[in-house]
Amino acid sequence: MPASRPDLALLPRPSRMSSLGGRLTLDRDTTVRALPGAEPAADLLRSLVGPAAGLPLAPSPEGRIVLALDEQLGGLGEEGYGLTVSPQALLLRAAHPTGLLRGVQTIRQLLPAEALSGGVRGPGSWELPCVEITDIPELPWRGSLLDVARHFRPMDYLLRYVDLLALHKLNTLHLHLTDDQGWRMPVDAYPRLTEQMVFGDGDGEIFLDFTYAIDVIAHELAHGLTQYTANLRYEGQSGALNESVSDVFGSLVKQYSLGQSAEQADWLIGAGLLAPRVSGDALRSMKAPGTAYDDDVLGKDPQPASMEEYVETEEDNGGVHINSGIPNRAFYLLATALGGNAWERAGQIWFDVLTGGELTATADFAEFARLTVAAAGDRFGERGEREAVLKAWSEVGVPTAE
Template sequence: MTCHKHLNHCHCTFVPSFVLNNLAKKGVNSAQVSIHQSNATRRKRKNKDVDMTTILADHSAQQMTAKGNALRQIYDCKQEYEQRVALVQEEGGPSLDDADANYAYEYAGVVRSYFENVLNRDSIDNSGLDLILNVHYGTNYLNAFWDGDEMTFGDGDNRIFTSFAKSLDVVAHELAHGVTQFTANLIYERQPGALNEHFSDVFGTAIKQHALRQTAHEADWLIGNDIMGPSLFGESLRSMKEPGTAYDNDLLGTDPQPSHMDHYYDGSSDNYGVHINSGIFNKVFYLVSMEIGTDKATQIWYHALQNLWEDADFTDAVAVLVRSGQILTKNKYVPLGTTQTIRSAFREVGL
């Protein structure tokens, strides 16, 4: 584990706040409730994080007992806005009648296996941290989030969004925020926050492609398309191939993600654009993956993540990713010419 003076325990949500705000303006009650509850959860998290010494001590204690096998625990929130209401599934337990709990359990295992077998990482903290996942959070809650300790999934309303626990890229994306927390620890706002979101999209799509045995050329490169309910069928939340084209409809509005620095968002919404400007780096990852393959590109991005720091900006990330490409090329993990491929991709987005 990378040591930090403190951990940035971000409340990292899958659905951006501006998407929920657009839905609320259209009179979608479940969006209004979800916004209110997300704000309440953030306040609760802030109070919980006052004593960081206790949190770090708890983590260190678990490291002492870890034996390289992260265990999964699934809790049913029973439609309450509380985590860990009832433990319903533990590692090695039988399948349940609850489909959401089964999906959360299985997908957490897929994520764990990818980090272990492909990236040689022992759970999200690289020290066997147990994976805690909560399902059935609240009523018609339109989101999923990583809060610094555990994953929590809403059921959706089956109109706008369906169950978040049933989506592999949602589970992978949110657990990957934990990986970032225990490596670069990127601050969750402005360019560091956009990089934080970008790395979660990288791992989310890489794990999904790997599980489906897809090549970069076969993948759809869409994020969140499998949680879209009947009102949004055919849309997605983000497109790594063509940022800015994921959706365009009366409910959500138009996808604001830029694919080039010329259209960089410099407003204050969305923690100063963490889900918006991530599209620029998402495009770069897509371009590099199309040249060398997604798994090899992910190796470079994972190497870079371990060498970034909490307030790293886009310029810093470009330099570190290029350097990671050089190192992995020298060590024969990626093909010759990869460094030039990375530089070319960054030039294409104006970096």
């Protein structure tokens, strides 16, 4: 039995569409006749439908599928097309080659869903519903934005994404390529832009050279660790956790390099980065969030130290650099309660959670906190670590009970 689609569920809906009743069967013997100028559309049809449906759609002057350019259809504009499917034949016409390409996507959508899934061999034959369609897009610019500055996407994902845009007749891909999070756009004159980390050298007025601070460098490297482990989504509480984890490991790298215990560490992020004229010590304080700076030009450090002061905002991806103060302080409280080198126990617990596979990409503070309690128990057993973790979260107002 040939596979067929139950209804005319086309997206976007064509400007005019009427069902004619009956069906056109496509099988291995169905051939395609492409009139002059329509060859690219025939190639597209073959490459998109052929492999999945198992239809060769070979070219032939007697083809039952006819693709034609027709100057008389100028009224359809560049992207418009007319499609007629009868029990005997399929005729796709447009004034411009682009219109034929849009029509090919409609043919795809008229096929059963199995014909759209790549690499799946279909049944021997397929049915298209008989239909008359005239389609002109209402809006000339139909786009979708993909943010690859913050989240890397593999090439096959991008290609599939573009294929899905085309299937739904979106004609513009916005790639968000440069941001404070990174630079993804190669520039021939500056090949190393996409190969190495780039730190500003400061304006001398407010900020000094950002490479002065080892914790800031380690903070950025830790984003790489997060991205390839828990991949915490960069918005809201999961984004604040992403930022906080980077501050934690940034600070631990600094403490390790200086041989400082938790008591000796200053728990500042970016100490020494602020220019001498700025009233402040650093970019952030894990020990006392909200106190890192208070300056006429820079303003006041906006970080909260506990859930009571949690900042609801649309800015900064939902306050990822602001509310990170809360988990930052929980880590500081734990590390100083445990004493000794913070990277040995407190840092190990955080690392176990980040890399353990249970932390979800959209975790909120409470989920992260629960997992740190569990991780402390798993690694250190019924010693004081688990109690200290519970106490640290409780002091910043994050619940740890289910």
